[in-house]
Amino acid sequence: MSNQETSKSVFLNVNGVSYPVTIDGGRNLLSVLRGEIGLTGTKEGCDDCECGACMVLVDGQPVNSCSYLAAQTQGREITTIEGVAPSPEEMDPLQTNILEAGGVQCGFCTPGMILSARALLERTPHPSEEEVRIGLSGNLCRCTGYARIVEAVQRTAAGAKTATGDTGQ
């Protein structure tokens, strides 16, 4: 592998922070986020675009970061699960609702699920149950059977819950 020939220095904007990284042109965004930038909240489940555990937002659009070239994200805004909460003391309503509705078990799919849900609510603020189910169909969950995750997204859409710092309950 001739890293010297293909690698280049770029700035990646992740969760509002600009990170200087030197990367191989063929490197996927997931491995750069986890390996270079040190944000491990984004998970690898299949490296094949099938499970959605690696979902992040690039300029608000959900992408499977396992199959997205890191170099293509230069100059764009990347949001990972670590960037969803408004502050360390406060969670986003989606996070609170997915927890309170019982939509979290092992938690491995949860980051990708939350980012897909966020993108869905951006484009469809008041989705029907069917729209939520279709919107989340790229994210596999093996624990919950989906019903409580769907409910959490609908609760969020309905504004049933505002952001809260009540994270330790």
Place this chain on the structure above:
Amino acid sequence: MTTTEIPRFVRADGPDKVTGSGRYTADLTLTGMLAAKFKYSGISHGRITRLDVTAAREMAGVLAVLTDADVPDVHYDPQIKDRTLFARDIVRFEGEIVAAVAALTPEIAEAAVAAIIVEYEELTPILDPEAAMDKSSPLVHEDWESYEAGSWLVRSGNTASFSSLERGDVDAGLAEADQIISSRYVADGSHAAPIEPRAVVAQWEGNKVTIWTSTQVPFDARAGVCETLQLPTNRVRVIVPHLGGGFGGKCGFHFEAHVAALARTAGRPVRLVFSREEEFTIPDRRREGIVVELTTGVRKDGSITARKANVVIDCGAYIADTAFFPQLAAMHAVGPYLVPNLMVESQIVYTNHQPSGSVRAPTAPQVCWALESHIDEVAKAINMDPVKFRLKNAVDTGMVGPLGQTYEEIGLRRCIQQATEAAGYGQELPENEAIGVAIGWWPSFASASGSYVKLDDDGAGQIITGAQECGTGAVMTLRQLAADELGMKPEDFEIIYQDTATGPYDMGATGSQTLLNNGRAVVEASQQIAEQLRELAADRLEAAPADIVLADGKAQVAGSPESAVPLSKLAAIAGSGKLLLGHGSGSPPVAPPIVGANCVGDQGMASWVGPQFSCHAVRLRLDPETGVTRVISVHADHDSGTIINPMGAHGQVEGAIIMGIGQALTEGTRYDETGKQMNTSLLEYKLQTAADSPSIHTQFVEVFTENAGPHGAKGLAEAPNIATAAAVANGLAKLIGSPMRQLPMTAERVWDTISEGGS
């Protein structure tokens, strides 16, 4: 209960999991850490004629290359010691580990693996378990007789473990029948498929090793490392970071020792992370393929006179933890029915497939699918409604079950009545729709288990437990049990868990046993502290300890709430004297005796502590043009005893049902003619998505159960994974006019069955 009525239960590990701050094993990085890769056999059966790792060892950046020659000469596996860490002479499935490499980067490790030279004399793969039982079949393990094995096991050639269940006189029973119905069903293997592929990190300091691993059973993993690397338990520490699901697939010990051995040789920490393809093909935890043959004698009035059954389970290349599967499968070939005469023979047979192992309710969904399909055939043969047939023959409170266990109060019949009523069973449905009904049962597994509970001098609590959380919420629920005993709130407790160096022994997230066994331990430990608190409070409040009530964070005199002292004050007093420490393990409940039945190859599965029961009613729609099945709704009723954490319980049932629908319709391992798996990605091995999933309506028939878990609870995590595929099958059979004989019941198979005009 509808979703919104279920009491709120926020998990202690929830904030870690929704913010991305929680660490899973593959997220860990240690200074100087190397990457591990394995060299696999890639063939199902062969004799190694040459193994040369010289070139790999000489590569720049490679710090360790290990083979069978580099580790202690130890055979392992829980009941039959048929396995070595690395292949020795013979490879018996495509995922056999021939060598392991640790290198500076995954890319270098991969290049080193490619540089390892292995040559084989290829042997004919043994792939059909029924043919492998024949005396003339070649053997998967030529030396099977020399393996150390449990003396209670009945073994012969490729038959790794045989069990039978016998009661009454089956031939006389069949002779009494008005009708005799025989059927044969074949279930393919499948996978647990947790979303987190497994990972292991190992680091040595001096002569002690710490292993972080995505296991459901940290103490078993430790025992495996100790056995294979010949270390005492106190020099091996197994820590499980957050675990990304398991469903049985991460039970047992396997790769921890390979990674620890690499780290010791390299003198550096080493990390192994599986790809999805490895997750499918390598672990000895495939859900087993099973062939089930059933014969039932029945009278015109619907009473069963006899059952004869033969069950053949595909073991794959090594026994792993499956030696008890034949008896468990035999129980499911009987089912929760009154059967006066029975003879079930059941065996698990070595083949050159990937090894089987405990996946969520091992053997049960497959054999339940076969039995419940058969039961619908039997009911149809005598023109009786299948639900009525079940209500007539199902076991109930006070009855003696098919193996002679007398049942205390159980809720099976209520499950059947409630689930079918809620589903609208019997009402007219649109064209191409049907409701299929099936029932299931499952034991609760009693085991030794320990926990400490302590209150520090500010009154904050800790539960220090050996229990393992794999997502179910069982460990999270322990806070509730401690809080109830001490008059505190669940959030007053932190949980220290899944670390073999801090918590007492627990069997792990396996056998639906966490709350059942560790829950009892936590209650016992909490009661010891409660007693201490009452004594301290009695001194201060001038009352007898027996009159002190712990509630709302205070100790108060019963009937005089104004006479109270905060627990934090008592904790401060204890902090400079006798500390508030509790420890519990308790005696596991003992299984009731079986009466009037004989079991050959008994594995203790013929009588069950805290038996659980379920009924699933599945409404589905079939497109007869394409064979595509759409599940519309599932009504599930469960007797799992007292429900302690309703939200967690509903979550278990819902997740298991979606898994069951996958098993019913899409999830099945396909092999090529050499025994290698063909569908090893999530594109080809289809899990259910949010868009596929039906509405699920769960009700619990709560029966307080003595001789079980805390507050009368039974297990729960596996039971809801049993009856769904069977109920789907029975719905389909109504629409097709004949049963489906193969699992999964893919669109192609359904279409074929329709085209053949039934089977």
